[in-house]
Amino acid sequence: MMSESTPNGERQPRAGKSLKAQQRRQEILRIAMDTFAARGYNNASLQEIADRAGVTQAGVLHYFRSKAQLLTSVLDLRDATDIEQLGPDRPRGLAFLRHLVDTVRRNTEREGIVRLYAVLSAESVTEGHPAQDYFRDRYTGLRTFVTDALAEACELGETRPDLDLEDAANAIIAVMDGLQIQWLLAPDSVDMAASTERAINALLGGLADKPDQQRSEAL
Amino acid sequence: MMSESTPNGERQPRAGKSLKAQQRRQEILRIAMDTFAARGYNNASLQEIADRAGVTQAGVLHYFRSKAQLLTSVLDLRDATDIEQLGPDRPRGLAFLRHLVDTVRRNTEREGIVRLYAVLSAESVTEGHPAQDYFRDRYTGLRTFVTDALAEACELGETRPDLDLEDAANAIIAVMDGLQIQWLLAPDSVDMAASTERAINALLGGLADKPDQQRSEAL
DNA sequence: AAGGGCTTACTAAGTACTTAGTAAGTGTGC
DNA sequence: GCACACTTACTAAGTACTTAGTAAGCCCTT
Numbered sequence: 001m002m003s004e005s006t007p008n009g010e011r012q013p014r015a016g017k018s019l020k021a022q023q024r025r026q027e028i029l030r031i032a033m034d035t036f037a038a039r040g041y042n043n044a045s046l047q048e049i050a051d052r053a054g055v056t057q058a059g060v061l062h063y064f065r066s067k068a069q070l071l072t073s074v075l076d077l078r079d080a081t082d083i084e085q086l087g088p089d090r091p092r093g094l095a096f097l098r099h100l101v102d103t104v105r106r107n108t109e110r111e112g113i114v115r116l117y118a119v120l121s122a123e124s125v126t127e128g129h130p131a132q133d134y135f136r137d138r139y140t141g142l143r144t145f146v147t148d149a150l151a152e153a154c155e156l157g158e159t160r161p162d163l164d165l166e167d168a169a170n171a172i173i174a175v176m177d178g179l180q181i182q183w184l185l186a187p188d189s190v191d192m193a194a195s196t197e198r199a200i201n202a203l204l205g206g207l208a209d210k211p212d213q214q215r216s217e218a219l
Numbered sequence: 220m221m222s223e224s225t226p227n228g229e230r231q232p233r234a235g236k237s238l239k240a241q242q243r244r245q246e247i248l249r250i251a252m253d254t255f256a257a258r259g260y261n262n263a264s265l266q267e268i269a270d271r272a273g274v275t276q277a278g279v280l281h282y283f284r285s286k287a288q289l290l291t292s293v294l295d296l297r298d299a300t301d302i303e304q305l306g307p308d309r310p311r312g313l314a315f316l317r318h319l320v321d322t323v324r325r326n327t328e329r330e331g332i333v334r335l336y337a338v339l340s341a342e343s344v345t346e347g348h349p350a351q352d353y354f355r356d357r358y359t360g361l362r363t364f365v366t367d368a369l370a371e372a373c374e375l376g377e378t379r380p381d382l383d384l385e386d387a388a389n390a391i392i393a394v395m396d397g398l399q400i401q402w403l404l405a406p407d408s409v410d411m412a413a414s415t416e417r418a419i420n421a422l423l424g425g426l427a428d429k430p431d432q433q434r435s436e437a438l
Numbered sequence: 439a440a441g442g443g444c445t446t447a448c449t450a451a452g453t454a455c456t457t458a459g460t461a462a463g464t465g466t467g468c
Numbered sequence: 469g470c471a472c473a474c475t476t477a478c479t480a481a482g483t484a485c486t487t488a489g490t491a492a493g494c495c496c497t498t
Contacts, residue, residue, distance in 0.1 A: 018467090021473065040345045042261040046458065056475060058460080063473095067458065115344065122341030125334065125403040126259045136404050143408065164417070170409055171418040174397025175390050182389060182396075184344040185355050189362065190389055198383070199390040202421035237493085240447065265484065275449055276484085282447095286484065 025063045028053045033074045037116035040123055041071055041131070068130035075120070075134050078113075083145060093152030096145070097172075097200050104176060105193040111184070118180040142173050153204060168203045175199045244282045247272045252293045256335035259342055260290055260350070287349035294339070294353050297332075302364060312371030315364070316391075316419050323395060324412040330403070337399040361392050372423060387422045394418045 031052045035044045046067055050057045064070040082103055083090075091099050107114050124131040146169035151162070176196055183190040250271045254263045265286055269276045283289040301322055302309075310318050326333050343350040365388040370381070395415055402409040 018472075024473085038346050040259075040261060040342055042259060043345060045456075047456080057458080058476085059474060061459065062475095065459095119341050119345060122338050122400055123259055125400060126262065126338060127257050132404070139401055139404060140408070166408075167410055167414040167417050168421075170398060170401060171394050171414040174395075174401060174414065175393045175418070176397065177400060178393025178395065178397035179389060181341055181344060182358055182393060185351070185358060189359070189385075191386055195386040195390040195393065198386050198425065199394070199418065199422060202387075202425035203418060205425060206417065206421035237446075243447085264482080266482085274447095277450085277486085278448055280485070284485095 024053075024055075028055070028060055028063055028070075029074060029077060032070050033077065033116060034112055036071060036074060037112050037119065040119050041067075041129070042123065046070075071120075071130055072134060074116075075131060083142065093149055096149040097153060097204070100146075100172070100176070101193060101197045101200065104179075104196045107180075108183075108192060114180050115184060118177070118184060121177065122181075139173070143169055146172055150204070168206070171203060172200055243272075243274075247274070247279055247282055247289075248293060248296060251289050252296070252335060253331060255290060255293060256331050256338065259338050260286075260348070261342070265289075290339075290349055291353065293335075294350060302361065312368055315368035316372060316423070319365075319391070319395070320412060320416045320419065323398075323415045326399075327402075327411060333399050334403060337396070337403060340396065341400075358392070362388055365391055369423070387425070390422060391419055 028049065032044075032049050035049050035052065038044075039048075046057045046060050049070075050060045053060065060070070064073060086099075090096065120131055121135050123129060124135045143166070147165050150165050150169055150172075176192075179190060179192045179195055183192050247268065251263075251268050254268050254271065257263075258267075265276045265279050268289075269279045272279065279289070283292060302318075305318075309315065339350050340354050342348060343354045362385070366384050369384050369388055369391075395411075398409060398411045398414055402411050
């Protein structure tokens with residue numbers, strides 16, 4: 001189990017002493033996640049979250065000193081791709097990419113989380129959004145993970161810091177994100193896992209058989 | 220030149236008689252676009268748009284009968300990918316895919332439009348968002364366009380309604396959308412055009428040399 | 439060519455409501 | 469008896485949208 005300390009710098013108001021309070025806090029967090037997922041950050045209100053949790057608006061602010069801090073707490077709570085919590089003995093190379101596809105497949109059963117990250121990541125690019133740093137860091141981390149995995153999978157050796165590799169990594173991350181929005185709007189028209197797998201395979205193929213700069217002159 | 224009639228069903232308040240009024244209307248539209256792009260729909264206010272346009276809030280509502288209708292008018296105004304306005308003699312097959320990449324490249328110089336579509340498409344999946352229908356339709360159309368182009372590019376003949384083809388098309392659309400968010404958060408870490416081109420090439424290669432169901436067992 | 443009647447293009451002021459956040463108080467359990 | 473976990477009561481600011489009014493212009497008849 002994960003310890004309770006949030007990596008988040010802002011201090012919480014004194015909360016979490018009694019067991020009941022800790023449970024309440026957790027419950028508010030869960031409900032806030034659902035609400036932010038369904039309505040976005042700006043359109044969700046503390047009032048609505050409080051109502052759903054069965055407390056007053058001020059009750060929510062007893063546990064989280066501001067709406068923005070509630071959001072960052074929700075985001076710290078768990079990661080949509082489960083990558084960061086894999087730990088140091090995480091899978092490498094091909095196995096990592098397979099893990100990505102598995103995560104996408106599992107996400108088909110977790111619409112709430114998909115919604116949360118799809119909506120908030122895009123909303124975060126607006127002026128002064130409180131989750132901007134979170135997502136910037138998140139993408140930086142993901143980029144490194146995927147780039148490394150690609151290099152390992154192709155057994156290129158880590159000698160050359162390959163720009164093509166980064167482009168491919170970005171494309172893989174992008175395809176996962178982009179599919180989420182399409183899937184949320186029209187679940188029956190999109191097979192997230194199949195499309196992701198196909199894209200990763202294709203990109204991997206393109207990288208593998210190209211030590212010389214000849215190929216891929218299709219366009 | 221495009222005619223002034225909006226495909227949008229809702230009738231506007233009687234507006235646009237005099238030339239000056241038409242210009243004012245256009246100006247409000249332009250400013251609304253910027254504002255929605257910078258702040259999202261929910262967080263943008265009529266007041267802010269009005270202030271920037273140098274009229275009162277009610278002045279804006281003279282031209283657009285509601286905030287929601289202002290948004291749909293903005294979206295009707297122009298399409299980010301320029302696809303719909305290609306007309307019936309649009310490029311086909313490979314040429315169409317090349318056009319997609321060109322559009323992405325051009326978008327690097329139009330951050331406002333990228334922002335508008337990236338933010339709003341994700342925001343639109345939230346409960347009761349006024350742009351939901353717009354984006355649902357938009358993706359449906361895009362899917363058809365790209366699927367057709369892929370089929371033409373591979374010269375598969377349109378005999379079999381290929382599921383793989385749809386998956387690949389969705390992946391291509393997704394990669395373009397997903398890259399936008401990454402690019403908006405960290406422009407220096409993302410080469411939208413290069414990543415898009417690489418992904419399309421890779422997916423195209425994967426489709427071309429696979430009439431039998433053997434290949435792509437990498438994962 | 440002047441004036442009546444109508445429309446357009448707004449503004450100022452308000453309605454009715456929601457927002458995040460605060461300050462002070464209350465009841466309960468240790 | 470006192471700290472914790474809240475609630476009640478509130479504020480100040482903002483929200484979309486309405487209402488009522490006005491200045492200016494256009495068109496048609498006389």
